[in-house]
Amino acid sequence: MTAADADGTRIRSDVPPVEVSHVSVRFGAIRALNDVSFTVAPGAIHAIIGPNGAGKSTLFNVLSGVYKAAEGEVRFGDARLDRMRPFQIAGVGVARAFQNIALSGAQTVAENLMLGRHHLTKAGFLSSGLRLPRATGEGRLHGARIREIAEFLDLGAKLHTPVGVLSYGDQKRVEVARALCIEPRLLLLDEPVAGMNAEETSRMAEAIREIRSALGISIILVEHDMGMVMSLADRVTVLDFGRLIADGTPAEVQRDPEVIRAYLGSGDEDNPADAVAHHPTEAPGSPS
Numbered sequence: 001m002t003a004a005d006a007d008g009t010r011i012r013s014d015v016p017p018v019e020v021s022h023v024s025v026r027f028g029a030i031r032a033l034n035d036v037s038f039t040v041a042p043g044a045i046h047a048i049i050g051p052n053g054a055g056k057s058t059l060f061n062v063l064s065g066v067y068k069a070a071e072g073e074v075r076f077g078d079a080r081l082d083r084m085r086p087f088q089i090a091g092v093g094v095a096r097a098f099q100n101i102a103l104s105g106a107q108t109v110a111e112n113l114m115l116g117r118h119h120l121t122k123a124g125f126l127s128s129g130l131r132l133p134r135a136t137g138e139g140r141l142h143g144a145r146i147r148e149i150a151e152f153l154d155l156g157a158k159l160h161t162p163v164g165v166l167s168y169g170d171q172k173r174v175e176v177a178r179a180l181c182i183e184p185r186l187l188l189l190d191e192p193v194a195g196m197n198a199e200e201t202s203r204m205a206e207a208i209r210e211i212r213s214a215l216g217i218s219i220i221l222v223e224h225d226m227g228m229v230m231s232l233a234d235r236v237t238v239l240d241f242g243r244l245i246a247d248g249t250p251a252e253v254q255r256d257p258e259v260i261r262a263y264l265g266s267g268d269e270d271n272p273a274d275a276v277a278h279h280p281t282e283a284p285g286s287p288s
């Protein structure tokens with residue numbers, strides 16, 4: 001039984017696994033990813049972790065079509081993500097929320113969410129601007145869905161607020177809401193709690209859990225906050241110097257000697273030992 005089953009989640013039947021096979025990426029002499037293979041199960045919350053420079057962002061950029069792998073493949077069901085451009089990847093239901101908020105600050109939350117939804121509208125921008133009948137009918141439907149998604153992320157009361165005046169935590173949730181607006185089957189979250197305080201972090205973790213249980217989709221996140229990763233993820237893939245050094249449950253990777261060595265050697269504050277301290281139930285040696 002997966003964690004998704006355990007919390008009563010019904011995984012969407014059209015969510016395939018993500019299969020990363022033997023992916024390598026080079027930048028000149030640097031091997032940013034070196035023969036990396038792992039699978040993300042349908043409906044999983046799957047974290048990618050690793051010390052600075054491990055290759056996490058590079059992997060995310062491959063998954064979202066920003067970087068091309070020199071070798072290997074990435075499959076999402078029938079789709080070969082490694083052969084697609086970013087807009088094609090969005091078209092097969094893979095949405096990415098960015099680490100550095102990429103929203104339009106002068107526009108309202110609703111307007112930013114509508115931009116996220118645009119590729120789903122048949123009418124497109126031109127007829128929307130002209131208020132053609134089809135555009136207005138569609139607009140109502142999209143408006144209702146946008147309200148639903150905003151409410152889901154506690155942003156219902158802020159739909160008409162310009163994004164630029166929202167708190168940092170709210171802006172990060174708008175970024176996630178915008179990714180949900182493409183109705184994804186796979187959601188990529190790039191450091192969703194970076195720069196957040198403890199209260200914002202726990203709200204975001206709760207939102208991520210709710211997204212998975214309400215929508216039954218897969219979520220892959222890159223995150224430095226080890227406590228959050230260990231309490232949230234069903235499975236964790238650990239990279240170090242471009243290589244996959246561990247892949248397992250949070251409890252398994254926390255007690256993996258190579259993972260401990262990688263973090264202790266990196267000088268990274270967010271090390272597994274800290275995570276163990278914050279999550280004593282998942283201490284090394286406890287049953288998984």
Ligand SMILES: Nc1ncnc2c1ncn2[C@@H]1O[C@H](COP(=O)(O)OP(=O)(O)OP(=O)(O)O)[C@@H](O)[C@H]1O
Nearest residue numbers: 027030031032050051052053054055056057058059
């Ligand atoms: N566009 C690029 N050009 C050249 N080298 C790059 C580029 N992007 C990443 N690298 C190098 O590839 C390696 C992996 O970097 P990457 O940003 O993927 O790591 P990361 O795990 O995301 O690190 P961090 O936690 O610091 O964000 C590093 O050595 C980095 O310097």
